[in-house]
Amino acid sequence: MAEAENVRKKKPVRSPVLAASLLCWMSVILAVGCGDGTTTATDTTRLVPSTALLATVDFLPWDPDTARLPDDSAHAEQIRFGLRLMLETPTLAAEYVGNSLTCGNCHLNAGQRENALPLVGVASLFPLYRGRDGRMVSLEDRIRGCFLRSMNGSAPPYDSPELLALSAYIAWLGDGLPAGESPAWRGQNRIPVEARLPIEELDADLGEALFIQRCTMCHGEDGQGVDLGIAMAGPLWGANSWNDGAGASRIYTFAGFIRHAMPLTSPGVLTDEEAQHIAAYVNSHERPVFPNKESDYPGIDRPIDAVYDPQVFERNPFIRKE
Numbered sequence: 567m568a569e570a571e572n573v574r575k576k577k578p579v580r581s582p583v584l585a586a587s588l589l590c591w592m593s594v595i596l597a598v599g600c601g602d603g604t605t606t607a608t609d610t611t612r613l614v615p616s617t618a619l620l621a622t623v624d625f626l627p628w629d630p631d632t633a634r635l636p637d638d639s640a641h642a643e644q645i646r647f648g649l650r651l652m653l654e655t656p657t658l659a660a661e662y663v664g665n666s667l668t669c670g671n672c673h674l675n676a677g678q679r680e681n682a683l684p685l686v687g688v689a690s691l692f693p694l695y696r697g698r699d700g701r702m703v704s705l706e707d708r709i710r711g712c713f714l715r716s717m718n719g720s721a722p723p724y725d726s727p728e729l730l731a732l733s734a735y736i737a738w739l740g741d742g743l744p745a746g747e748s749p750a751w752r753g754q755n756r757i758p759v760e761a762r763l764p765i766e767e768l769d770a771d772l773g774e775a776l777f778i779q780r781c782t783m784c785h786g787e788d789g790q791g792v793d794l795g796i797a798m799a800g801p802l803w804g805a806n807s808w809n810d811g812a813g814a815s816r817i818y819t820f821a822g823f824i825r826h827a828m829p830l831t832s833p834g835v836l837t838d839e840e841a842q843h844i845a846a847y848v849n850s851h852e853r854p855v856f857p858n859k860e861s862d863y864p865g866i867d868r869p870i871d872a873v874y875d876p877q878v879f880e881r882n883p884f885i886r887k888e
């Protein structure tokens with residue numbers, strides 16, 4: 567389903583030697599052990615800092631080539647495949663992907679980057695209750711949800727090699743971290759409630775001006791992504807982007823991502839307000855429709871920032887006359 571020319575072609579430039587030495591070097595500064603696999607939930611050597619350079623876009627602190635893998639070779643192989651799936655999702659899981667995004671487009675450095683929806687140490691928090699589903703969800707359910715919405719695709723079966731590998735990789739990212747404890751770096755991609763502007767005060771035109779200033783050099787004026795050689799951003803709108811039932815289609819959720827994770831080489835330069843105007847602009851565009859939105863949030867209030875949800879807004883308030 568994914569169009570070959572839109573699939574990002576990131577060159578594998580990771581150097582295991584460089585990775586290992588950088589990890590050890592950071593360990594010295596932070597006075598934690600090097601290479602023994604015992605860490606705490608505040609050990610930042612587990613994540614690429616959000617201020618890292620374009621050159622570190624492929625850097626993995628927890629890399630199957632250098633970090634401890636399980637002795638069971640089938641399990642180790644699942645972890646390796648899971649990492650590749652994070653980075654080459656439309657190619658390796660084509661059956662379940664309906665756009666040209668990779669998991670790693672949003673979960674930067676394959677889920678190992680600070681302030682960019684990191685997945686390190688989150689697996690052991692599942693199952694957890696989610697209001698959108700109205701029930702306890704397992705890690706596998708959560709990943710299936712990402713395929714349905716963020717990847718605009720279909721849910722891989724519970725026993726599919728793809729789902730087993732992704733959950734093995736994400737679980738392995740928490741190796742050595744205390745189980746059941748929410749790590750300090752989780753949930754940082756947020757706009758605090760008191761900084762949220764009412765939806766009617768957001769200005770998609772202002773967002774467009776900011777987008778041109780801050781984003782088009784890498785994302786293109788058409789939002790479809792510019793090939794930077796070392797990395798390629800995914801489409802921000804249109805047929806190859808996330809669908810309108812995804813978390814990224816909600817204004818505050820999406821603003822929280824860009825506020826802390828983007829621009830890639832200088833995250834943090836946007837204010838909370840600017841991030842929200844840009845989110846309104848990005849989500850002023852047409853994108854694939856998630857058909858079952860009305861079954862979300864059973865029995866509870868629907869989020870007020872779900873601008874594509876016809877039960878919240880009769881019509882997306884930011885959609886412009888084309």
Ligand code: HEC
Binds near residue numbers: 709712812
């Ligand atoms: C369009 C961006 C986007 C893409 C692509 C994407 N995700 Fe996510 N993902 C999110 C957002 C946003 C959240 C929610 C964070 C929150 O709830 O605060 C999330 C949450 C998650 C969580 C739960 C994390 C936690 O701490 O509870 C997991 C696991 C996850 N994604 C896995 C995946 C996998 C695997 C893929 C690829 C199949 C994927 N995601 C693709 C944006 C994306």
Ligand code: HEC
Binds near residue numbers: 672785823829830844
């Ligand atoms: C220096 C280049 C650069 C700039 C500037 C930049 N981005 Fe990105 N962006 C990227 C790259 C590269 C990725 C994919 C990262 C990866 O896969 O490792 C990305 C990923 C994203 C994603 C995840 C979903 C997707 O489609 O890839 C969003 C959303 C995003 N950027 C929004 C923005 C916004 C909004 C701005 C402006 C405020 C911005 N970016 C500025 C390079 C950039």
